[in-house]
Amino acid sequence: MKILWAHVILRLRQLVREPGYVASTMIFPALFFLLFALPNANTPDKAKFLMASFTAFAILGVCLFQFGVHQAQELKSGWYALMRTLPVRAPVLFFSQAFNTLVCGIAAALVVYAAVEYSAGADMDFKRWSVMTSIALIGAIPFALIAAAIANWVSAWAALPIFNLIYILSSFAGGLWMPPEALPVNVEKVSQFLPTRHYGEILWKLALGQDVEMKFVGYLAAFGLVALAGVLISRKLHRELQKI
């Protein structure tokens, strides 16, 4: 526990002392809502819907940046190699990363909650928000896995633009910025096959107090399994190539 705690604390220190990270992942989703989505949040239900969308957008961002950008930079910097020479088990590295993602995800979701409640009056009670945010954090695991799989293959310099592109495109096409029915026709057709859309579908229902359709949970779970296989294969290939 002492070692896990040391890793958690060090990672938190890394994050909170990096203003660029705090601004881009914690504040950006709420700011984006205030600048572009606020006019559409003109009823409590629409505000709740958008709160779910932007909570998903915020948590997705934290996952992609923590497990994607951050990990790619760590892998290439030599810091990760140095950590591997310490007497620490691999799960400690993973769980410290996951714990920090959890903390940052909750913080980013809280900022969205405050922004939507304050500006649009969604009237979502805290219990429902807690359930929705918890499910959002669990549902983000496949995205974290995919990010970790990609992180093995991108350079430290390319990581930020690549993950930004994935973040923005998948959020837009998944309907996290605007309701799916408002998307361009061709994008909407593609949207139905995107995991971000299935992720959004689950959270929208939760935000509105409706029953979640299990098919979306199934799609996301299947994506999670593919992502898990992806990360395992990616790690193995990466290690094999390093030996050559």
Next chain:
Amino acid sequence: MFHDRLTKQTETRPAALRFSEVRKSFGKKVVLSGLDFEVQPGDFTVLLGPNGAGKSTSISLANGLLSPDQGKIEIFGFTSGTLAARGAMGYVPQEPAFPAHVRAMDLIEFSAAHSKKSSDLKLLTTDLEMQSFLKLPVRHLSGGQKRLVSVACAFALGTPLVILDEPTTGLDIEMRQRVWQLLTKYREQGGAILMTTHYLAEAEALAGRIVVLAAGAVVHSGSPAEIKRRYGYKRIQFTSIQTPPTPWSARPLEGHDRWSLDSGDPDKALMELVAWGQASDIDVAPLALEDVFLRLIGRPN
């Protein structure tokens, strides 16, 4: 700082580090072809070799970042790379790589947290004279200061073996002295050290034993004095306005018709030189380790 524990740990233990017939290739390139050597507790061993000799690969194998294709590497009897082996060694990489926004002291404490018997951090940072920058984030540190942080992180663990890959490259003379003193103190207290360096004077001053690598194998091993003595060459310098006979392979030195030749049989060479009758101001001196090293790796000039 390390004494009591190290004494206890070294009483019954096997070699601090042992390479047994280690082979390693990257694709078709053979980097290590049967590397065999060991570092005993209390030994200060320096790995020397030209670029590409396999020094860094050996270090990466010892710290578990790479696995051997064949052979075995053990740290106090534990296979390298295992949790137990990693728990018995500290490692200073060639290039310090730390998160830029974290403070120096945070990193040292982070490293120490991995050990149940970490070193006295106050004493360690005092020994390395780091107080002035301990509270600064890494991004504000100079290259030399980052290296000291790296050294402190490795020694903070309080392990009985420390592996250092060119730890003093880029350090100014004062910083280098501090690291040297720390290494000497650690060794005196029973700690084992494996280090690579490009500074042969450093190897000569610090090492109890030097292992010379060439083409992935040990070509010579011994104390600096033994290596110089065993190699037996001496450098003869003399003045002559005439070019010495070709078989002597004497090299001209800059200015004043001065010449230099290295000989494995200096008595015979001196007799020939005197018999030649054209040489004056003759000086004979043992080769410096640097010159011996260059000869060992086949680059005498």
